[in-house]
Structure formats: C-alpha cells, structure tokens
Amino acid sequence: MRSVIRRRAIGAEVRDEGVHFRIWAPVHERVAVVIDGRDFSLDREDDGYFSALVRDARAGSRYGFRLGDHIFPDPASRFQPDGPHGLSQIIDASTYRWGDAQWRGVALKGAIVYELHVGTFTREGTYAAAAHHLGELAELGVNLIELMPLNEFPGEFxxxxxxxxxxxxxxxxxxxxxxxxxxDDAHAHGIGVIHDVVYNHFGPDGFYLTQFAPQFTTKRNATEWGDAIDFESPHVRRFFTENAAYWIDEFHFDGLRLDATQSIHDWSTPHIIREITEHARAAGPDRTILVAAENEPQDARLIREYGVDAMWNDDWHHAANVAATGRVEAYYVDYRGTPQEFVSMAKLGFLYQGQYYKWQRKRRGTVSHDIAPERLFCFLQNHDQVANTARGERLWHPALTALLLLQPQTPMLFQGQEFAARTPFLYFADHKPELAALVAKGRAEFMQQFPSIDIDALTLPHARSTFEASKLDRHHRDEDALRIHRELIALRREHPFSAQRNDWLHGCVLGEQSFALRWLTGGDDDRLLILHLGDPVRIDPMDDPLLAPPDGFTSWKVRWQYEDVAIVLQPSRET
Structure with missing residues (x-):
C-alpha cells in the first residue's frame, strides 16, 4: 500500500485528490466509511489501523464508520454538528486564513490568566459573542485566557x-x-488562549471510542468517573499526544491546561504527561506554548520531571476562602486563613509541602519552595470552587484581591470576578433523564461534605434554569471592583512586582488579621504592602524592621490604596 503523508495519525483529512480517512479499530476485520449514504471500504494496515483515500468525499460531507451492522461517528471527528450521537462532518482546516503570523505567544512571567466558560460568558454563549468582549479583557490587563473544555459533549449545555x-x-x-x-482575534488583542483538556476519563454518554478499540480503557486503577484510560498502549498514547498537538497546530492555541492529572495513571518512562507536553510544544515551534496542570495532591513532579510549566495552587484558594468567609468545613478544615499562611505561601509556594492533612488522613503536597513563583497559579475564584457553594456564590474581598494581583505567583481570575459579578456559577450538565437523575444524586452526595449547605435547596444540574442563571449579567457591574482590578493589574506591571521574585520578598504578621509584605530591593523601587483581612487595626508599636523605610529614605508615601484595608507604600524622603 502506498504510504500517505498525513497531518495527524487519525481522522478525516482533506487532500487535493479527495479525503483520506484513518482509524484505529484493532478488534475488527472490516471497517467501511459511510459518506452521504454510500459505503467505501477501508484497507487494513498493520497494528489494527484502517485507511483509504475516498475521491468522492469533500469538505462538509457527513460520514460515519460502519462496524458490522452499526454506523458510529468518527472517534477523531473534527466536528459533530448534531452532537456526539450524530454523524461526523469533514472539516478542511486549511481554508481558514490566519492573521496572527507575527504572534509569538505569552510568557508565563507576567501572565494574567482569565478562566472563561464560553456558554455562560455571554447571553448568546458562542465564540463569536465572546470575541466582542476581548477588547474589555485587554483593557483590564488580561493576556491569557483559559477556556474551559471545548471537546464535544452531550446535551445543550x-x-x-x-x-x-x-x-x-x-x-x-x-x-x-x-x-x-x-x-485569531484574541491574538490581535495581545491575548493568548489555552485549552482546558480532559485526558483522565471520557464522559458516559456518546462515548463510542471503545466500539472501535476496547483497549482504550482498563478497569485497573479506576478513577472516580469509572474505568481509567490505558496509557500502556502505544496507540492510546498516540491518540492523546496527537490530540494535544492538534489543538496547538490547527487552532493556534497557546497551550493546554491538563485537568485532574492525579487521575492520569501511567507508570511508563517517559510519563504520558511529559509526552503530551513535548508534542504540544513541538506543534508550535515558533511561539511560546504553556502547559498548566491541576493536581489535587499538589505533586511538584509535574513541573520537575514531566515538563509542565505551571500548576494550580489550591492551598491559596482554600486559605483565602476561610479568611473571607470564616467557614471551616470539608476540605477547608486544615486551613485557618491567617496572615501567616499568606506570608508563607507568598514566599514558599504551596502551604502543604508534606505535612499531615487531617481531611484526607495522610500527608499532603510536595516541596515547592524552590519552584519559581510564576509557576503556581493562585485564585480567589474558579469554576469548581464557586460552584461548590450553596448558591454558586463568588468571593469579592478587596484585600485578598490586592494580594492575589501583587504577590509573585501568577494570578488567575474567573469570568466576571473583575466586576464582582452578582450572577452565580452553578454546576450544570444536560443529560438524558436516567443519567441526569444519577448525576444530580451524585452531586448532592458530594455536597454533603459541607454541613453549612442545605442539600434540599441545591439547583438541579440538568435544569436549563441552572445553566441560564449562570450566564454573566454585565448590566449590574460593580464599577469600584472593576477599577480596583484595573489599577492593581497596572501596578503589577511596575517594578518590583513585575519581576515576580520571591527572593526580594519578606513578610511579617501585624495582628490577628493583618500582615505586611515587603519587596526589599534596597532602592526607591522598594515596596511595602499592608493588608487587613478584617477590620483595619492601628499598627502600634511598629516594632517589625520590615516597616522601616530603606536606607536613605525617611518615610513612606502611598502609591496605591483601597480604603484602609489594602495599602501599597513606596519610599519617600519627605519628613
């Protein structure tokens, strides 16, 4: 059989002479592609692949693969216009004319990350509608959007x-x-875009991949969602590494966020996560490609060994939530929200770096004090944590916002946080009735860990009203909150904050709810940040040396201030 050069190993690829189809179906002897009602047999290759060039196929045609008496959508479909149960559509990626030839990506140092859910970011819930607000995000100072997962899933939301x-x-x-x-539009506004990809499990409805290759999943090391993905197979590994490269190559994404990496089980060398990061970077050699990871145990091997650029810092959020709400329950029980916790994290990264963690009855975290601070994403809000409240409530806390946006770690905002959005963000999932009932039951059981939440008052995930209630309402913006975010992000661009160096940084506790961070540069760019998590208190006596102005200066003057709870001071020679 004549060798065919393809852009990716599987899927339908448009060529001058037709469309080339390729699929991995090792348990089948025969596979045919059905295009507009006509069957075309595929040739069997080695290792269970099937392929063929179909000259009668064209971009826009609908197709599926016949396995025995059944027709299934392509597991590597580039578009499912009627959802995961419908036929696939042939897409020609080469027809789009990109305008970002000069774009070189976003450096991790200096990034302001913004998590965005396309379906609720606007009333319309589309890419086109979201693009209309890119100018606002650029004006705010955002330069990296993290899109929540875009891969095809069942239902309308x-x-x-x-x-x-x-x-x-x-x-x-x-x-x-x-x-x-x-x-493309985001790049024109100076904003990079990364894609939140889910490589730890598949959804329960519309999942046809194992009809082609049961080898994709295994009951060994099952995850909280069911069977695990079997990364011991080189063909399964290739499916995911090629997928990572595909998003970077054909959509010009600037990187990936890897969901729940603690559930990506692999004992191979190299680890599958390293291979994913390497393939992603190779797909965008002319620009910076960033790979961030969520990892509940906060295993820093992701950065040290697996090539990941950054990790989410859940510790920071949990301490902030306790400080802001006073609620110490569920996975917040090992946090106190005290000034010392924030001083320690600003300097050392994770709060838990191997200490015993009562909630899980085991040690939590790994050493992170040697990891560059920009490699940890901190946040007051994200999709999970906002939804894990009684009514999808958001945190708006000026002092913690100042800390988030000025400390050395990379800040991440959640959509609407910048204007203290009043709309909730709830858990929603549109499933068939039987599955919807199971999901609602599972959600209620999960939320029982929070004694303060009335389980009977939870919204139903499958109710369209739950989804609609989560859409941002820009008619009720807190302009004061928006101004604060803009000013703090602009201040972060100044020295010494822009350097994101924690070797300059020192901190001291000033009271039960008050503390200071000092950027000791030794010059007029020295800065002192004083924060009060509760009611402001008078600092008397001023007995900590971090409160003294640098040598050659006599006092401090205000560089930025929000009421009396967050104050940035710079050196002054005024008496």
Missing part, C-alpha cells in the same frame, strides 16, 4: 468535563472556524 469527542469543538458554541476566529 454543560461544563465540558464529560467530553466524548476530543477532536471536535463543541457544536453549540459555533463551528471550528468560529473557534479559530476567536483565537
């Missing part, structure tokens, strides 16, 4: 973490070219 077609952008948000246009 959802978070996206139950995806089943990892190569197909979710059809309700727009076409693949609409997504390309959004990213």
């Amino acid at each position: 959802g978070w996206g973490y139950d995806g089943v077609d990892l190569w197909a952008p979710y059809h309700c948000y727009g076409t693949p070219d609409d997504l390309r246009r959004f990213i």
